[in-house]
Each structure stands twice: as C-alpha cells, then as structure tokens.
Amino acid sequence: MTKTTLTQVERAQLAMMLEVCAFPKPGNVDRCHDYATTRLEHFLASTILVRPVLERAERAGDGIGNILLDAVELTSGHSGGNTHFGAFILLIPLVMGGDIAGADRLVRRTTVEDAVQFYRAFGQTKVRVISGDELDVHDPQAIEELKSRQMTLFDVMLYSAKNDMVAREWINGFQLTRKGADLLFAHGCGPESVSLAFLDLLATEPDTFISKKHGKDAAWEVMQKAQDVREGRRDLVAFDQECINIGMNPGSIADIIIASIYIALGEGWVWDC
C-alpha cells in the first residue's frame, strides 16, 4: 500500500494544509498567527473534514454548485467560521476536471441550478460582498433574480469578476492559479516556496478580499508594501504583524495559492525536499 503518487483529493488537502502552514505570509493565518476567532486549527480541521466532498468532486458525479454547497456545510461544524469558500470555488472544478484545461471546460458548462446552489452556499458564509450589489447573496430575492435572468454559475462569476479575483480565475482560464504554480516551480521544492510564491502574487496583484473589506486603496497599498518587502526596503515579519494587527488579510490570494499548489503537485512539484 506504499504510495508513490497522490490522488487528486490528497493533492487538494495537502495544498490546503501547506498554504495555511506557510510562514511568513503577510496578514493571513499561518503557523505563527491566528485571528481571534479563526485559528490555524480551524483551517486544518476544514482541510480534514472536507475530504468526502472532495471525493465526490473527484468522481465528478454531481454539479459544481451542489458540491460547493456541501463543502461549505461540511466545514462549518467548528466555530472558526468560513475558512475556504474562495479556495473551494477554485479547487472543486480543478479536482473535478483534474487540471486547468479540464476545469476550464467544466466551469463553462455550469447551469442556473449551479448558480442557485452557489448562492445558497455563499449565504451560509459571512464572506463580504460590496454593499449595493444588485445580486447580494444575503438578499433572498437574489435567487429569484438569478432564475429570471437564467444566469449560470459561469455568468455569476463573469458578473463578479470585476471586483473578485477568485471569480476572475473562472473566466480567464485560471491565469493566476497558473502563475502561482509556475512561481512554486521557480522557487524550488520545499514549503518555503509557498510563502515566496504568495509574496510574489501579493506584490503584483491587489487582493480583492482586502478591497471588498477595506477599499481599493488599501489593497493597492498592501501590494506596494509587498513590493517593498521583495526589494528589501521593508521587513517581512514586521509587515506581516502590521497586516495582522489591522485585519488586512489577503484571503483571495491565499485561495489562489491553494489552487496553485494543487496544480503544481500534479505537475511534479515536491513540497518536502
């Protein structure tokens, strides 16, 4: 029973584990930082508890929307709140499709029912949406609106892409996921590569989780400070602590890095050299 290759489910779970452990990683939960109500152990518990849903995704026996809803429900049995909603939006089509090309085909074939289930899943999280959004997930009318407009889940992502870099991955062929995987290979094997790839993305992309929470200027400022860190003009550990202190957490880039690790593991990147 010695394992030489990983299943897609195991790759997804290892990706979730490696991302949350990676340190230093400005602003997010990691080995050395918790948020008051969401801690390292909550992320790792979700990583363990989501397994049956990932197995369903690997069998590809259901729609993306249903699987997403189950993933959120199965990982809400602890007090840490939402840990991986954005990551599941990327991981589930990737596990179902096996790789980026397969996921890209699947997301373009989603249905109105997928969109409805996605909204139900979203409604169970406390993930922030921009107020005034006419398809606010916390508005019970939104699902009726989706149905009357016959919007598929792909249409919803297209609609959200302007303000959400995770949604943007669905419509542009998982560009940043690809870029993150390439960065992991460029930084070489070992878990240190995860924090380096994270910093690279943070220094080049304004995080939309931050922009929804604190505004676009804040996201831009974090990106510029991450550039300073990369160029040696700012201390990484101090920047990490500053972000933690003011709740400036680049959660969308973390979601994308999880997807990147999943892809890189499938292409032979070694996490534990």
Next chain:
Amino acid sequence: MTKTTLTQVERAQLAMMLEVCAFPKPGNVDRCHDYATTRLEHFLASTILVRPVLERAERAGDGIGNILLDAVELTSGHSGGNTHFGAFILLIPLVMGGDIAGADRLVRRTTVEDAVQFYRAFGQTKVRVISGDELDVHDPQAIEELKSRQMTLFDVMLYSAKNDMVAREWINGFQLTRKGADLLFAHGCGPESVSLAFLDLLATEPDTFISKKHGKDAAWEVMQKAQDVREGRRDLVAFDQECINIGMNPGSIADIIIASIYIALGEGWVWDC
C-alpha cells in the same frame, strides 16, 4: 450534509492535527518548532494521508497487524520519516473498537500474524529499540523467533511494556490514554488544553521514547523539569527550546495524548471553544 457529529476516522485525524499544532509542548514538533528533517508539515501530511487506513480500521475488516503495516506504508511517502508509529499502535485498536473497552477486547485477541505484521511495520520505521533486545525488529531472525514462540501481538506488547509506555497501554487497559482524556476535560475546551494535558503527563511520567534514546536518567530529568514548569520554578518556553536543542523529544507521551484526544472528542470534549 451539515455535520454535527464526527466519525471515528475524523476524530482520529483531528486528534493527530490538534496534538502536533499544540504549543508550547516541550521538545516536540509543534506550531513553532520543527526538527531538521521532520517538520510540522510532515506530521500534518501523515494526518491527511492515513485516512484510507483509518477507514479500514473503522470498518474493522482486517487484523490490527495488517492495518498497522498499511498505516506505516501509507504515511512514508514523504521525506519526514516516521511521524506516528506509536500513535497508530494506540489509535488503530481504538478506532476499530470505538472506545477503550472495545480496544481492550481487541488487543487481547490479536494473533501471531498480527505480531509478524507489526514487526514488518516496525522494521520500516527508524524507531529506536534498546540494543541487545533479543527480539530486535531490525533482526530478520526476530520474525522466525516470534513464530516459533507463538507470540501474539498482545504478547509482544507485554514483552515490551517494561520499557515502552505505549506498549504498556495495551496491557493495562489504556490507563494513560484515559488519564490524558480526563486531563483534557479538566483543562476545559479549546486547543490550549492539549498543551496543558501534555505537560501534566510529562511532569508525572518518564517518557520511554526519551529513555530509549538518551537513557532512563534523561527521561527522569525531563520529568522533573516539567514538574518545575508546572510549579512555576522554570520557564516553559525556555524549557521547550532546551529540549529541542538537545533532541530530547517526549514522543511517547505525544502518542498517548493523540489517543487521549481521540477518546475525549468521542466523549464530548470540545476542541474549538
């Protein structure tokens, strides 16, 4: 699909995750400490990768020896070496039996074949045995010796119990596992209880992983220093670092605490209040 109760497999995986994350925990790998070749991520990868074997244990469809051998093989696909051999010796009968009473019945019914498979599993790890042991697992004659003496796996544990506190659990009805679970309840909900219960056991029991590696005096000294910490005469974080620096890792108490968390979770202890 919302989960209110945990399966036995999930309890076992959460126990492995919570134990390794708990900090501060003198001498062992934790959130803030790695050993050079065995890191936090290796323990967490084993926690993820062992799932199919734990599922087999939950179905109780095979012998303890076969399942142990598979657990070791399935978690040796990374470079971190053995992470959980001692924990599996306790967790596998506990998952198969559901609780301490069930495990106690199972371990007393093990066979010579279980003992042979256990020796094969042990031989794949680099777990230290006392030199001169006439049933040295690294001696190819040992398996023939087991067969000729008709020793069951329970007999092997009885034989090892004098020098191995994990083996002792099998023959005394999982006494320290029970004590650890009671300590978790006494310290209350939340992950902090894990490090407190760990320190309690460390302060009252000489760790046999340490005694095999560094001698009985060393294990006794670590126990006394842990007592000093509990009584406020020694700094916990400094003691942790001292143990790490000299490779003084109480691995057997860690194994027992994993079993304790598994039991406590099944009895309603809450890990994430």
